[in-house]
Amino acid sequence: MHRIIVIGRGLVGSAAGRHLSELTDGVVVLGPDEPADRAAHTGVFASPFLAVPDGAEGLFEGGRAGYISPRALVRAQTEVARQQGAVIIADQVTSLRPTAGGVEVDTGRGGTLRAERVLVATGAFTDACGLLSVDLKLRVLGRTVVLAHIDDRLLTELVGMPALIDAESGAYILPPIRYPDGRHYLKIGIGSTADLELRSVPDLIGWFKSAGSADNRRDLRRSSPG
Secondary structure, eight states: OEEEEEEOOSHHHHHHHHHHHHHOSOEEEEOOOOOSOTTTOOSOOOOOSOOOOTTOOOOOOOTTOSOOOHHHHHHHHHHHHHHTTOEEEOOOEEEEEEETTEEEEEETTSOEEEEEEEEEOOTTHHHHHTOSSSOOOOOOEEOOEEEEEEOHHHHHHTTTOOOEEOTTTOOEEOOOEEOTTSOEEEEEEOOOTTOEEOOSHHHHHHHHHSOOOHHHHHHHHHHSOO
């Protein structure tokens, strides 16, 4: 029997696995890898500088402020946990149940793991997958983002670009980040009343496979300079 199973290998689950493996042995971090083919996946899913008008006020945070690469952070947290003795299992959890001696966890490949305790860190899919006996009443919204490909010439010009956030609208733009396809993109996003609420597993999977919301794209265009 394991001491503790962390369900979920995203930002929170991978961090929890790293910290727990510093404190105790018998840690398992359980969750699928990021899908290689988003369109075929059936399981759960983890511009140049802005021009502003004269007289606009803002806050610049230097030093360590900025952004993180979620993929790089998950890889780093997972590797540290592995080096500290944690067992990493790339599988999806289908159900869990309390037993007299702890908790049993069933996986998508038909296996069953047993542990004294379980930490559930499954994010937006937690309520939809029904892993817990209590409904956490999580409100999950689908939000469209734009990825703008940056060529080598612009990449050199934008190497020192900070992360930019508009305090009024919540719109943001991140500096060029290298994605798994090897190319660099600016990530641009904005929240709005057009964000769709996602309640079920089919809703969530359908959203991740979709091209996003037409209403979100309209709001993004309205927020663009010029």
